[in-house]
C-alpha cells in the first residue's frame with residue numbers, strides 16, 4: 001500500500017462521492033414524465049453510453065417526432081399519451097417489507113398451476129429471496145460454458161460498453177430507427193435488453209434464455225434485443241418466461257433484430273403472457289413489437305411464438321430472405337380471450353434466389369376477443385424460384401369472438417410458388433360431450449382440443465417450453481366456456 | 483344397476499322420449515332395437531348426460547342414486563360408458579393421449595394419482611392386442627380419417643381401457659366387417675362380469691349371436707312397446723316392425 005498517494009486517495013473519494021450521488025439519484029427516481037431531446041440524452045448518460053450511441057438515439061428521436069402512430073391494424077384502443085409516460089425508471093429494487101402475502105392471490109394461484117417455485121415467484125415480484133444461491137450458481141455455470149465457446153450473451157447495455165464494434169456494426173441494420181413509429185420510439189429510449197453473438201461455426205450448446213437473466217434485464221418497457229449468428233453457427237433463443245407478470249407498464253414497444261450470416265441458423269421462440277386485462281377488459285398491456293430477422297446465403301431463421309397475454313398485441317416477426325437459398329419460418333399460436341385484441345402475423349420478404357418460407361398460424365379466440373392474422377409474402381423480381389407455404393387456422397369458442405385473416409401476396413417474379421390455406425372451425429358441443437362422456441371435464445376438454453389444434457406449432461418449441469406453453473394455453477382459456 | 487322410471491325427454495321443445503321404463507341388473511345384457519328415429523340414441527345420450535336433452539319427467543337411478551343432477555363427466559366417473567353411434571373427431575389429439583387424459587381424469591375423480599407411465603403402457607398393449615388394433619393406429623388423431631369400422635373398434639378399445647360398470651353400445655356393429663364384428667364382440671364378452679352390465683342398441687340380430695342378450699326391448703316412438711328374450715330379436719329380423727306398429731296403433 002506504499003504507493004497509495006494523496007492523489008489516489010482523492011481519486012477514490014471522488015468516486016465514492018459519485019457513487020453516492022448516483023445512488024441517491026436512482027432512489028429518488030427523478031426522471032420527469034414526458035419525452036424530449038434532453039430525456040433521450042439523459043437516458044443515454046445514465047447508462048454511460050458512448051457518444052455514438054447517444055447520437056443514434058437522438059436520430060431516432062428526430063424521426064419519431066415526425067411520425068404518426070399507425071392505425072391500420074384491426075385493433076381499437078385509446079392511444080397512449082406519450083408525454084404522460086416516464087421514460088426511465090430506476091431498476092426495480094427489492095422491497096424489504098414486501099412478502100408474497102402482498103401479491104395478488106389470482107397471480108399466486110396461476111404460479112401454482114404453472115409450478116413456479118417460490119423463489120422464482122419472489123423474484124418476479126421483486127421480493128427479497130431467502131435463497132439466492134441456486135439461481136446464481138446456475139447463471140454462473142451457464143456463463144462459463146458459453147465463454148468457453150466464445151459466445152457472448154449479456155445485456156445490451158453491457159454489450160454497448162464491452163463490444164461496441166459489434167453493436168455499432170449491426171444495431172439498426174435489420175430494423176432501422178425510422179422503420180415504424182414504435183421502432184423509432186424504442187430506438188430513442190430503449191431501456192435494456194439482450195445481446196447475443198455466436199462466433200463462426202459454433203453451435204450454441206444450450207437454449208439461450210432471458211429467463212436466466214430475469215434479475216439483470218427485467219422486462220423493460222422498451223426492450224431491445226440483438227442476436228447475431230456468425231457464419232455457420234447455430235443458436236436457439238428463448239424469450240420470455242412463462243410465468244405471468246402483472247406489469248404496471250401500459251405500453252411495451254420492443255425491438256428484436258436477428259442476423260443470420262451465411263449458413264447460420266437462428267431459432268427464436270417466444271412465450272408472451274403479459275397481463276391481458278381483467279375479464280371486463282380493464283387494464284392490460286399494450287404490446288407493440290417489431291421483430292425482424294435477416295438471412296444471408298443458406299441461412300435460416302425460425303420464429304415460434306405463443307401469444308396469450310396483453311390487452312392489445314401488434315406484432316409481426318418477419319424474415320428478410322436476402323441470401324440465396326435462405327429459409328424463413330413462422331410458427332405462431334395466438335390466443336385471445338375476454339376483451340383481448342391481437343393483430344399478429346409475419347412478413348416474408350424473398351429477395352434471394354431459391355428462398356423458401358413457411359407460415360403456420362393458429363389463432364384461438366374466445367370470449368369477446370378479436371384475433372387477426374396479417375401476413376405478407378413478398379417476392380422481388382430477382383428472387384427466382386421462391387416458394388412459400390402458408391396455413392392459417394382459426395378456432396373459435398362461442399359466438400361473440402372474431403377471427404380474421406388478411407393474407408397479402410406481392411409476387412414480382414413469375415417463377416414464385418405461393419400456396420395459402422386457411423380454415424376456421426369451432427369447438428363443437430359434440431366434441432366436448434364426447435370428452436365429458438369419457439370422464440374429462442369441460443375445461444380439460446377444451447385444453448385438449450386446443451392443444452390438438454395447436455400441435456403443429458407446439459411441436460416446434462423446445463421440449464420444456466412446450467410443456468409450459470401447453471399449461472399456459474389451458475390457463476388463458478379458463479372460464480371461456482360454460 | 484340402472485333403473486329408468488317413466489322417463490320423458492325433449493330437445494328444442496320436441497318431445498322424443500315419452501315414458502321409458504327399463505331396469506338393468508348387474509350381470510345382465512339388454513338389447514334395444516327399433517325403427518330409425520324412434521329415440522334409441524336419444525335414450526343413450528340422456529342416460530350419459532348430454533345437456534341439450536331436457537328431462538321433463540321421470541328419473542334415472544344408477545345403483546339407487548338419482549343421477550339427474552350429475553354432469554356427463556360425473557356420470558362417466560360413476561361408470562357409465564357410451565360407445566357413440568357417430569364417434570367425434572378431435573384433430574391433433576392422438577388416441578393414446580386422449581386415453582391417457584381420460585384415464586387420469588377418472589382416477590383423479592376417485593382421488594387417485596395419475597397412472598404411472600409403465601402401467602399405462604401395459605394396459606394399452608394388453609387392450610389393443612385383445613381388440614387386434616395396430617399400434618400405429620394409436621398415434622393417429624382421434625377418429626380423424628378413421629374408417630367407419632375403425633371408429634367403432636376404437637370405441638370398444640376405449641371401453642376396454644376404462645372398464646365401465648354400465649356400457650351402452652349404440653350401433654357399434656354398424657360399419658364393422660364380419661371379422662371385426664367377431665373381434666369386437668369377443669372383446670365385449672371378455673369384459674362382461676357379474677358386476678357390470680351392457681346395453682346394446684342394434685338393428686341386426688347378427689351382433690346378438692355373439693353378445694347374447696338376456697332381454698330384448700323394442701323402442702318405438704319414444705316408448706318401449708315390447709320386451710322379450712333373445713328370440714324376440716329373431717322374430718324382428720324375420721318380420722320387421724310392422725306387426726309391432728300395428729299392435730301399438732291398434
Ligand SMILES: Nc1ncnc2c1ncn2[C@@H]1O[C@H](COP(=O)(O)OP(=O)(O)OP(=O)(O)O)[C@@H](O)[C@H]1O
Pocket residue numbers: 493494496498516517518519520521522523524525534567
Ligand atoms: N338434437 C336434436 N335436435 C332435433 N331433433 C333431434 C335431435 N336429436 C334427436 N332428434 C330427433 O329425435 C328423434 C330420435 O332420434 P334418435 O337419434 O334418438 O333415433 P334412433 O332411434 O337412434 O335412430 P337410428 O336408428 O336412426 O339411429 C329423431 O326424429 C331425431 O331427428
Ligand SMILES: [Mg+2]
Pocket residue numbers: 522523524567652653
Ligand atoms: Mg341412433
